[in-house]
Amino acid sequence: MSTLDLTAHPTIKRLLRSRWPQLILQLIALAGFLVALLASWLGTPIGNHNFAIVVVWIAWWALLMLLLVPALGRGWCSVCPLPLAGEWLQRGSLLGPRLDVSGRPRPPLGLGRRWPARLRNIWLQNGTFLLLALFSAVVLTQPSATGLVLTVIILVAVIVSLVFERRAFCRYLCPVGGFIGLYAQAAPLEVRVTDPAICTAHTDKSCYVGSAEGYGCPWDLFPGSLTKNTYCGTCMECLRTCPYDNVAVRLRAPGSDLLNPSGRRLDEAYKAFIMLGGAIAYSAVMLGPWGGLKTAAFEIGSLPWLAYVGGLLAFVLLVLPGSFLLAVVLGRRLARPAPPLMKTFVSLAYAFVPLGLAAWIAFSLSFVLTNLSYLWPVVSDPMGWGWNLLGTAALNWHPYLTSFVPPLQALVLAGGLGWTAVTARRIAEQLGGGLRLAWPTLLVALASTVGVLWLLLG
Amino acid sequence: MTVVGNLLASRKRWAAWAVVALAALILAWAPLPSAAYAASARTFRIEARSFAYTPGTLRVNPGDRVTLELVPMDYVHGLYLEGYDLDVKADPGQTARLTFTADRSGTFRFRCSVTCGALHPFMIGKLTVGSGSLWLRAAGLSLLAALAGFLLWRR
Numbered sequence: 001m002s003t004l005d006l007t008a009h010p011t012i013k014r015l016l017r018s019r020w021p022q023l024i025l026q027l028i029a030l031a032g033f034l035v036a037l038l039a040s041w042l043g044t045p046i047g048n049h050n051f052a053i054v055v056v057w058i059a060w061w062a063l064l065m066l067l068l069v070p071a072l073g074r075g076w077c078s079v080c081p082l083p084l085a086g087e088w089l090q091r092g093s094l095l096g097p098r099l100d101v102s103g104r105p106r107p108p109l110g111l112g113r114r115w116p117a118r119l120r121n122i123w124l125q126n127g128t129f130l131l132l133a134l135f136s137a138v139v140l141t142q143p144s145a146t147g148l149v150l151t152v153i154i155l156v157a158v159i160v161s162l163v164f165e166r167r168a169f170c171r172y173l174c175p176v177g178g179f180i181g182l183y184a185q186a187a188p189l190e191v192r193v194t195d196p197a198i199c200t201a202h203t204d205k206s207c208y209v210g211s212a213e214g215y216g217c218p219w220d221l222f223p224g225s226l227t228k229n230t231y232c233g234t235c236m237e238c239l240r241t242c243p244y245d246n247v248a249v250r251l252r253a254p255g256s257d258l259l260n261p262s263g264r265r266l267d268e269a270y271k272a273f274i275m276l277g278g279a280i281a282y283s284a285v286m287l288g289p290w291g292g293l294k295t296a297a298f299e300i301g302s303l304p305w306l307a308y309v310g311g312l313l314a315f316v317l318l319v320l321p322g323s324f325l326l327a328v329v330l331g332r333r334l335a336r337p338a339p340p341l342m343k344t345f346v347s348l349a350y351a352f353v354p355l356g357l358a359a360w361i362a363f364s365l366s367f368v369l370t371n372l373s374y375l376w377p378v379v380s381d382p383m384g385w386g387w388n389l390l391g392t393a394a395l396n397w398h399p400y401l402t403s404f405v406p407p408l409q410a411l412v413l414a415g416g417l418g419w420t421a422v423t424a425r426r427i428a429e430q431l432g433g434g435l436r437l438a439w440p441t442l443l444v445a446l447a448s449t450v451g452v453l454w455l456l457l458g
Numbered sequence: 459m460t461v462v463g464n465l466l467a468s469r470k471r472w473a474a475w476a477v478v479a480l481a482a483l484i485l486a487w488a489p490l491p492s493a494a495y496a497a498s499a500r501t502f503r504i505e506a507r508s509f510a511y512t513p514g515t516l517r518v519n520p521g522d523r524v525t526l527e528l529v530p531m532d533y534v535h536g537l538y539l540e541g542y543d544l545d546v547k548a549d550p551g552q553t554a555r556l557t558f559t560a561d562r563s564g565t566f567r568f569r570c571s572v573t574c575g576a577l578h579p580f581m582i583g584k585l586t587v588g589s590g591s592l593w594l595r596a597a598g599l600s601l602l603a604a605l606a607g608f609l610l611w612r613r
Contacts, residue, residue, distance in 0.1 A: 048579055141576040286580045287567075291510020294577050370569070371579050397571065402540040406564075410596030414603040421607030435608070446604055450597045457593035458565060 003190075004251040007239070016236050016249060019095045022078060030081040032060075033150070035382055040147025044384025048397075050143040051382035054374045056150075057140050062368040064180075065360050073184030077177060077233040082153055083170050086161025087218070097215055105210050110162035115172055115220070121267040125178030126274055130316070132175045133278055134309050137285065137297035167218040171231060182271045183357045184229035185257035185350070190250050191223070191232050191239070198246045199224025207238040207247070214240030223247060228257040230268065258350045258423050261430050266342075269349030270321065276352055276448060277316030279359035283455040287366055320448070324349065327440035334440070335433035347431055348441050351424035355445050358416020359452050362409040366456060370399040406457050413456075417449045471610065478606045485598040490591055497521030504528055506535035506548075506570065509577035516585045518560045524585075526556045526568075536571030539585065545571050563588035 007013040015021055032055060040052035047053040068076045090108050092098050097105035132139065132149065139145045153174075160169040170177050193199050199207075199222075207223045210216035214237045217223060221231055223238040239247045284290070285297050296304035328345045332338035339347075373395065378384075380393040387393065421442055428438035500522045505512045506529065518524050528537045528548045536547040537554075541562055548554035570581035 046573060047576060048573055137577065137580075141579070287582060289511070289514035289583045291507070291512075291514065291581075294509050294580055298577055374579075399538070399540060399569070402543075402567075406592055410592065410599060414596065414600040417600045418603030418607035418611075421604040422611045425608050425611075438608070442604055442608055446601060449600045449604075453593045453596045453600065457596055458590065 002253075005194075005248045006251060007248045012249075013239075017240050019240075022236065023095060025079040026081065026084055029079050030084055033081040037147060037150055039382050039384075040143045040150065042383060043143060045143055046384060047141040047143060048371070048374045049378060049381075049384045051378045051384075052143045052146045052150075053141065054371075054378045056146060058368055058371050059375055061364060062372065064176075065364040066368065069180055069183050069187070070357065070361065071187065072189055072234070073187030073229045074177075074180055074232060074234050075189070077170060077180060078235045080170075082150075082174070083157045083161065083167055085154060086158040086169065087167065089158065090161045090165075091215065097210060097212065099212055103212055105212060105215075108165065110165075112165045113163055115164050115168045119172060121265065122172070122178045122181070122271055123267045124172055125175060126267065126271055128173060128175035129178055129278075130274060130313070133281070134312065135300060136282070137294065138300060140286075141298075166216070166220050167233065168220075170233060171219055178271060179275050181230040182268060182275065182353060183360075184232075186255045186353055186357055187229060188251055188254040189234075190229055190252050190256070191234055191236075192226060192248060192250060193224050193242075194246050194248050196224055198244050202244065204243075206241045206243060210237075211241045211243070213243075214238075216241070227260055228263055230257070230263075255354060255419065255423065258353055259426055259430070261347070261427075264346050264350060266346050269346045270317075272349050272352040272356055273320045273324065274316050276356040276359055277312075277320045279356060279363050280448065280452055280455065281312050281315060283359075283363050283452060287363070288455060323447075324352075324441065324444050327444045330440040331428070331433065331437040335428075335437035337432065339431040339433055339437070344431055344433070344437065347427050348424060348438065351420050351427055351438075351441060352445060352448075354419035354423060355413075355416045355449065358412050358419075359448075361416075362412045362452065362456055365405050365409055365412070369401050369405055371397075372400055373398050409456050410453065413449055413453055417445055420445045471612070474610050475606075478602060478610065481602055482599060485595055485602060490589060492589060495519045497523070499523045499525070501525040501527065504537065504583070505531050506537070506581075507531040508533060508575045509570070509581040511537075511568070511581070511583035514583040516583070517590075518585070518587055520560055520563050520588045522560045522587075524558055524560050528554045528556070533574045534572050535574050535581075537568050537583075538571040539566060539568045541566035547572050560587045563590075564592055565590040 007016065036052040036056050039050055043050045043052065064076055088094055090110050092109050100106050135145070139149055156173065157169040160173065205222065208216050217238060218235055219231050219233045226232060239249070285293050296308040299305050325345060328341065328348060332341065332344060374397060376392040376395045380390040381387040424438040424441045424445070425435060428434055431437060497519065500518050502513070502516055504526055526537065528535065528546055530548050530550045532550060534547065534549055536545060537556065538545045539556070541564060542558055544556055544558060546554045546556040565584055565586045568583045568585060570578055574581065
């Protein structure tokens with residue numbers, strides 16, 4: 001598969017190697033985050049007039065799901081403000097590594113423990129995402145709830161940074177990082193070494209342990225064996241530390257990682273269903289006409305809320321994966337010879353990544369374009385205290401592109417399903433089962449797509 | 459022989475993609491058979507209560523003269539109708555009316571246009587004018603995309 005090496009262009013390479021552009025973007029994101037945090041605690045309690053709610057859940061979400069994840073994969077992770085405080089404390093530096101008198105990088109601050117081996121997966125991230133999803137109707141609408149979530153996240157990120165080495169919080173706990181990593185596999189951008197043999201022969205492994213030029217991989221990866229985007233935070237440290245100029249940032253065919261048979265895992269497979277199920281559930285709760293469902297999702301602790309929690313968990317953890325499991329069993333009956341059940345389940349689950357991403361894009365198009373006009377008043381009056389800093393405080397709510405959104409959603413979902421079909425067929429071919437193995441999987445994907453279409457357009 | 463075989467296979471594939479493109483165009487734009495009906499006047503009383511409209515789904519025929527009576531039951535609520543770009547607001551217990559000719563077919567969301575509480579951005583109902591076939595057309599296109607991806611796409 002042909003790729004385009006962006007780092008072959010000297011200006012791009014210089015920009016990516018320099019710490020300043022990244023730091024500037026991080027500081028901008030951090031400033032926005034701090035204003036959001038202040039607004040969440042001190043600003044108006046009316047969600048759609050509060051900077052925290054509008055900027056985090058509408059503007060940032062739009063940027064993330066409609067642009068950054070589809071185009072750059074984990075690009076957001078390289079400028080995310082949430083782990084910055086912990087990372088800066090751990091490093092004892094805002095920019096490059098601190099060096100000792102002999103010019104070698106000093107050891108990181110904190111305990112620097114390894115993350116427990118049993119937890120080196122994304123099950124915890126699956127859990128943190130689901131936990132957030134259960135409270136989402138409140139978190140997305142109540143500034144104080146958003147403030148609480150952001151505060152807890154930053155505190156946990158700081159504590160984890162001081163106890164464990166590298167970016168353990170981002171890699172194993174962040175509720176957002178889990179799905180960004182999953183969908184980064186579909187992105188058209190990758191960081192990879194040019195010649196793995198150079199890495200094999202390089203005894204210092206400066207990309208992993210760090211050097212005077214930069215830090216060892218914050219994501220605990222050895223770039224020399226990197227074959228998927230899932231856990232690469234695109235922080236560019238390996239670009240800085242490689243003494244052989246052997247790391248490249250490349251454009252590639254979208255979704256290349258999904259067809260890579262190595263490293264497929266059950267935790268990631270389940271993530272695909274949690275995310276697809278989440279997009280379906282959010283479309284029903286937030287964009288559907290059922291007031292009872294919205295109230296149930298909002299009234300935490302009530303019986304309807306418990307029923308909502310039970311229904312949501314059952315749908316994303318049992319119904320959707322269970323339907324897929326039946327499809328896999330049926331596919332194995334149709335295909336001869338049949339590959340092992342678990343291997344087939346895990347492998348074919350990756351075919352749902354494009355559809356899940358498409359479902360989130362389709363949901364976000366409607367959610368974001370309907371509510372984006374709340375942004376102009378809140379940037380002028382972040383706290384809702386009657387300020388008018390930019391002269392836009394009095395602009396009225398008006399949904400954007402309402403005639404354009406439904407056809408676009410239809411195209412996005414049809415494209416996502418088509419991509420899922422291609423991926424399912426090719427994974428089934430890798431497993432030796434061919435079309436017969438993949439047919440039932442395609443039916444589950446089609447049923448899911450029709451469900452989302454009905455919720456969004458019906 | 460191989461060259462000829464490849465050429466034929468290539469032509470077959472192009473022909474298959476042409477059929478897919480034609481089918482997509484038909485699915486997207488072909489007129490659907492519809493029952494004959496006479497346009498009539500339709501009035502709906504819509505009670506608005508945080509955070510739902512009752513009834514939440516409405517269906518009318520194209521050409522109908524539609525009146526929506528918005529009756530807030532708890533707080534001030536609004537009703538903004540997408541597609542028609544119409545907006546009305548009312549105080550609790552009062553009735554505000556919105557009258558228009560349903561001259562655009564499709565399914566259109568209506569949303570509360572007055573901040574009414576935490577779930578205000580999600581207070582939504584829907585009006586279907588005619589068959590509301592977009593999602594069915596989209597489902598057909600999705601099926602087509604799935605079949606094309608499954609059977610035809612080669613890279």
